Amino acid sequence: MTPPLALDIDGTLTTPDGTIDPRVFDVLPSWDAPVVLATGKSFPYPVTLCHYIGIPETVVAENGGVVLADEQVSYTGDREKAVAVAEEFESRGGDLGWGAADTTNRWRETEIAVHIDSDEELLRKVAAEYDMEVVDTGYAYHVKTPGVEKGVGLKEVADILGVDVESFVAVGDSENDVSTFHVAAESYAVANADDRACAAADVVLDEGYMDGTLSVLEEIADR
Numbered sequence: 001m002t003p004p005l006a007l008d009i010d011g012t013l014t015t016p017d018g019t020i021d022p023r024v025f026d027v028l029p030s031w032d033a034p035v036v037l038a039t040g041k042s043f044p045y046p047v048t049l050c051h052y053i054g055i056p057e058t059v060v061a062e063n064g065g066v067v068l069a070d071e072q073v074s075y076t077g078d079r080e081k082a083v084a085v086a087e088e089f090e091s092r093g094g095d096l097g098w099g100a101a102d103t104t105n106r107w108r109e110t111e112i113a114v115h116i117d118s119d120e121e122l123l124r125k126v127a128a129e130y131d132m133e134v135v136d137t138g139y140a141y142h143v144k145t146p147g148v149e150k151g152v153g154l155k156e157v158a159d160i161l162g163v164d165v166e167s168f169v170a171v172g173d174s175e176n177d178v179s180t181f182h183v184a185a186e187s188y189a190v191a192n193a194d195d196r197a198c199a200a201a202d203v204v205l206d207e208g209y210m211d212g213t214l215s216v217l218e219e220i221a222d223r
Contacts, residue, residue, distance in 0.1 A: 003169045003220060004034040004161075006060075006154050006180050009041060009049065010139050011173035011192055012213055020049070021210030027217055029054045036060060036069075036157050036168075038150045040137045040176050042108040043068075058161070060153035063135060063142055063176050065110025067153045069160040076152075077110030077145040081130055085143045086112045089126045094119050104140070111144040138174045138194055151179030169220055171213050173197055188216050 007013060015021050028035055037046040038060040046059035047068065059068045065077040086096060097115025098104045104113050114123055116139060127134050127143050135142045158165035170177065170184035173193040178200040181187035189201035190212035198204045205212035 002032040003167055003185065004036070004158075004163055005031065005217075006036045006038050006150075006168045006170040006184055007213065008172035008174070008177050008180075009037060009039040009046065010137070011209060012171055012190055013037075013210055016192075016209055023210055023214060025053055027214065031055075031217075031221075034058060034157075034161055034163060036154060038154060038170075038172075038177075038180055040113070040135075040140065040142055042105070042113075044107045058157060060150050060157060062108060062110045063137075063144055064149045064151070064153035064179070065144065067156045069157040072160055074156065075110055077148045078132075079108075079110050079112075081132055081145070082110075082112040082143045085123075085127050085130050085132050086114070088130075089114070089119075089123055092122060092126065094122050094126075110148070111142050113140040113142050116140055135176050136174070136194075137176050142176070149179035150176055151181075151183040154180055154183055169216065171216055172201075186220075188212070 013024050035055050036058050039046050040063045043061040043066045046061050047057050050057045067074045097118045124134050133146045155165050165183050166185045168184040170180045170187045173190050175196045177197050181200040187201045189197045189204045190208045192208035
């Protein structure tokens with residue numbers, strides 16, 4: 001039986017230059033089981049990607065802060081406190097790093113993302129003062145409510161869909177995928193994954209980015 005998938009986006013469904021690998025559009029529409037896009041990006045990004053791939057809009061966004069499955073949307077996380085952290089960070093000389101338009105956070109509903117080149121030490125210090133945590137996805141630092149995780153979001157999706165969360169195969173590349181790896185039946189870290197993801201995964205792949213992900217999908221498709 002074809003297993004359901006929990007797939008990260010950046011570093012997992014992308015090329016090394018950060019663009020969506022076009023092979024996504026070949027393999028995912030024909031996958032004969034639920035496909036969940038689980039990402040740190042703000043809610044509109046994975047929804048839009050599902051739309052253009054041509055798969056049901058089933059997503060875990062903002063590191064578990066927003067879940068969409070079977071047309072049901074739920075939110076967790078304290079955005080107001082995350083905004084307070086960001087404002088205090090900036091008042092102490094920090095820079096969110098996204099410019100005036102800040103399209104990274106403009107549509108973000110449960111957390112705040114800070115550019116990976118920003119002052120991590122200061123950000124973590126301020127976040128701790130507000131009882132918030134910072135997760136490093138390799139692409140940004142995410143200020144979020146403790147306990148809000150992709151793995152928790154995946155459990156919620158599984159419950160809504162009536163699928164055993166332990167039947168999922170998860171593929172990812174960073175710290176925010178660790179919780180997903182812990183609840184899925186099988187977990188794979190692509191070769192470009194960070195140390196925490198590699199330590200948590202059942203298998204660390206020889207290939208990176210979409211090459212690694214595709215190798216997993218090809219292996220499990222014929223089970």
